[in-house]
Amino acid sequence: MPYYRITGDVPPKRHTQHRGPDDRLRYEELMGEEGFSSDSSLLYHRHIPSAVVAAEPWDLPSQELSPNHPLLPRHLRTHDLVAGDEWRERDIVTGRRLLLGNAQVRIAYAVAGRPSPLYRNAEGDECVYVESGEGVVETVFGMLPFRQGDYVVIPRATTHRWVPQGSEPVLTFIIESSSHITPARSYLSKRGQLLEHAPYCERDLHGPTEPVRAEGENVDVYVKHRGPTGAAGTRYTYAHHPFDVVGWDGCLYPYTFNIADFEPITGRIHQPPPAHQVFEGEGFVICNFVPRKVDYHPLAVPVPYYHSNVDSDEVMFYCGGNYEARKGSGIGQGSISLHPGGHAHGPQPGAVERSLGTEFFDELAVMVDTFRPLLLGEAATACEDDGYAWTWAAPLQEQDR
Incomplete structure (x- = not known):
C-alpha cells in the first residue's frame, strides 16, 4: 500500500530492542517486497516467527490447466459448482476451484461456510471479491472484517484465515497473482498518493486496526509456493501461533475496498x-x-x-x-x-x-x-x-x- 499505518505496540526506533512488560525481547520481522527496495512493514512477535517443528506436503486443489482450443468465448456458471448444503463443509482456501489461469494470474471461485485453515500464499498477492456473505479475515497484521462487495487485497506471504459469519454462505471470486497487486498506476502520484482524478481515495481503504494476539503451540499453516513444475503446497507446523504479533508499522498490509465506494x-x-x-x-x-x-x-x-x-x-x-x-x-x-x-x-x-x-x-x-x-x-x-x-x-x- 502507498501509505503508512501503525497498529499496536512498536518501539520508537526501528531495529532496536523492544521489550514487553515482562522485560522479554520482542522479535522483529521485516515483510518487504522486492528484497529491501520496496514497500515493507515491521512486525513484532512474542516468539521467534521462523520456529518450524514439522513440515509435510500439502496437496493443493487441482491446478491443472488446458488450452482454450478451439478458441471460443466461454460462459461459466459459478453457482453450479456447489450443490445443496455442501458449502457448509467448505472453506475459502481448501475449497477454491480453479476456473482460468496463466503464468501471471489465476482465477478461482469458492463458496464457504466454515473457517479456513491458516494459510499463506507465497507465490503472489491475492485479491478476493466477496460476491455475498460476511465475516472476518484474521491476519498476522490483525482483524480485517469483510462484507458483500468488498475487495480483500492480501499481500504475498501474509498468514491469514477466512472466518465466515452468519447463516448464509460466503461466495468469493478469487484473483491470485504471481506479482503484487496495486492501485492503478495512472491514479498514483510519483510518491504513491491517490490523485484527485482517481475514482477512490485512501479514506476508502480499510486496514487492520488491532492485532489478533492469539496463543497456541504446534500450529499448522498451509503454504502455497513455487514448485519445480508449478505451484506446490507445504503444511508447516510452527512452535507458536503466528498471530503473536503485539504491533506493526509500515506500508505493506492487507486491506479492503468496497465496490460501492468506487x-x-x-x-x-x-x-x-x-x-x-x-x-x-x-x-x-x-x-x-x-x-x-x-x-x-x-x-x-x-x-x-x-x-x-x-x-x-x-x-x-x-x-x-x-x-x-x-x-x-x-x-x-x-x-x-x-x-x-x-x-x-x-x-x-x-x-x-x-x-x-x-x-x-x-x-x-x-x-x-x-x-x-x-x-x-x-x-x-x-x-x-x-x-x-x-x-x-x-x-x-x-x-x-
Missing part, C-alpha cells in the same frame, strides 16, 4: 474499460462496472461497441444488477464470461437498439483483462454453458425472449 467516471460518449480500472498486477488489470449514469450525447449508444482485444483476454464476473448488453445470452448472477483475444465480441443482438435513450445502468461486474492467453481449469469445464459461443448468431426473436 466513483464511476462517465462522459458524453461511451467510456472504454480503463475508465473503470481499480487495481493492476503484472500482466493483468482489474476493473469494475458499477451502477451509474451513462452517456449523455444526444446520439450516444450506451452499451459497449463491438471490439477485438487483440492483446488481451477479457474475463467478466457478473455479480449484481441487470447487465443490459448481455440480455438473451443466458448470463446472470454469478456468471463469468471469457472473451479471448482474437475474437470480436460485444452486445447481444438487439441490445444496441434497446439501449438507445437509456440514462442509467444498474449493473455490477468485476472484470479481469490479461495480456497473455488464459487456459481453462477443471472448474471451467464443470460449469460451462456450451451454447454461449453461438448466441450472437441466434435469431433476434430468440434473443428478446
Whole structure:
C-alpha cells in the first residue's frame, strides 16, 4: 500500500530492542517486497516467527490447466459448482476451484461456510471479491472484517484465515497473482498518493486496526509456493501461533475496498474499460462496472461497441444488477464470461437498439483483462454453458425472449 499505518505496540526506533512488560525481547520481522527496495512493514512477535517443528506436503486443489482450443468465448456458471448444503463443509482456501489461469494470474471461485485453515500464499498477492456473505479475515497484521462487495487485497506471504459469519454462505471470486497487486498506476502520484482524478481515495481503504494476539503451540499453516513444475503446497507446523504479533508499522498490509465506494467516471460518449480500472498486477488489470449514469450525447449508444482485444483476454464476473448488453445470452448472477483475444465480441443482438435513450445502468461486474492467453481449469469445464459461443448468431426473436 502507498501509505503508512501503525497498529499496536512498536518501539520508537526501528531495529532496536523492544521489550514487553515482562522485560522479554520482542522479535522483529521485516515483510518487504522486492528484497529491501520496496514497500515493507515491521512486525513484532512474542516468539521467534521462523520456529518450524514439522513440515509435510500439502496437496493443493487441482491446478491443472488446458488450452482454450478451439478458441471460443466461454460462459461459466459459478453457482453450479456447489450443490445443496455442501458449502457448509467448505472453506475459502481448501475449497477454491480453479476456473482460468496463466503464468501471471489465476482465477478461482469458492463458496464457504466454515473457517479456513491458516494459510499463506507465497507465490503472489491475492485479491478476493466477496460476491455475498460476511465475516472476518484474521491476519498476522490483525482483524480485517469483510462484507458483500468488498475487495480483500492480501499481500504475498501474509498468514491469514477466512472466518465466515452468519447463516448464509460466503461466495468469493478469487484473483491470485504471481506479482503484487496495486492501485492503478495512472491514479498514483510519483510518491504513491491517490490523485484527485482517481475514482477512490485512501479514506476508502480499510486496514487492520488491532492485532489478533492469539496463543497456541504446534500450529499448522498451509503454504502455497513455487514448485519445480508449478505451484506446490507445504503444511508447516510452527512452535507458536503466528498471530503473536503485539504491533506493526509500515506500508505493506492487507486491506479492503468496497465496490460501492468506487466513483464511476462517465462522459458524453461511451467510456472504454480503463475508465473503470481499480487495481493492476503484472500482466493483468482489474476493473469494475458499477451502477451509474451513462452517456449523455444526444446520439450516444450506451452499451459497449463491438471490439477485438487483440492483446488481451477479457474475463467478466457478473455479480449484481441487470447487465443490459448481455440480455438473451443466458448470463446472470454469478456468471463469468471469457472473451479471448482474437475474437470480436460485444452486445447481444438487439441490445444496441434497446439501449438507445437509456440514462442509467444498474449493473455490477468485476472484470479481469490479461495480456497473455488464459487456459481453462477443471472448474471451467464443470460449469460451462456450451451454447454461449453461438448466441450472437441466434435469431433476434430468440434473443428478446
